[in-house]
Amino acid sequence: MSVEQTHEERETLAVEVNLPGHAPRTETALFERTRKALIARDGGCWICGATDAKDAPLQSHHYPVERSLATAWDWPRFMRDCKAGAWGLHAQAFDWDHFDAANPYTFVDDQTVNGMLLCEQHHIGKDAGIHAMPHPLWVWQRYAPNGYKLSDVEIIHHQS
Numbered sequence: 001m002s003v004e005q006t007h008e009e010r011e012t013l014a015v016e017v018n019l020p021g022h023a024p025r026t027e028t029a030l031f032e033r034t035r036k037a038l039i040a041r042d043g044g045c046w047i048c049g050a051t052d053a054k055d056a057p058l059q060s061h062h063y064p065v066e067r068s069l070a071t072a073w074d075w076p077r078f079m080r081d082c083k084a085g086a087w088g089l090h091a092q093a094f095d096w097d098h099f100d101a102a103n104p105y106t107f108v109d110d111q112t113v114n115g116m117l118l119c120e121q122h123h124i125g126k127d128a129g130i131h132a133m134p135h136p137l138w139v140w141q142r143y144a145p146n147g148y149k150l151s152d153v154e155i156i157h158h159q160s
């Protein structure tokens with residue numbers, strides 16, 4: 001099969017990194033409150049546009065700061081980037097003057113500044129989730145044409 005025709009690619013990416021020690025994962029009141037605010041503001045999954053449903057609640061992906069990495073994060077460097085707009089308008093507008101790197105979760109768990117709405121499939125699903133595939137392929141799901149058969153488990157369908 002030539003590369004000029006649609007062809008299957010099998011990714012064999014294996015990743016081994018040293019994660020910093022961190023407190024066990026908890027869902028804070030701030031996270032849950034701002035997840036709802038994010039749904040009200042952004043509406044649907046960033047990839048496919050699926051909206052929040054009782055049997056398929058939208059999930060909020062910590063972005064750009066993954067929660068488990070917050071204890072090994074160069075906060076002054078990140079703050080500088082945010083203030084310069086590198087991470088978008090919402091992270092730029094965050095109240096950085098009252099931020100204390102000793103408790104980074106005031107930013108990390110605030111999903112209106114550090115969250116991305118995703119359906120379960122595009123969050124953690126095999127061959128589809130941001131936690132489960134290389135980033136270029138993940139982004140492609142937002143821009144591949146409607147009806148494109150991306151994999152055995154996914155035909156592109158943009159809801160908005």
Ligand SMILES: [Zn+2]
Nearest residue numbers: 045048119122
């Ligand atoms: Zn989705």
Ligand SMILES: [Zn+2]
Nearest residue numbers: 060061062123
């Ligand atoms: Zn996530």
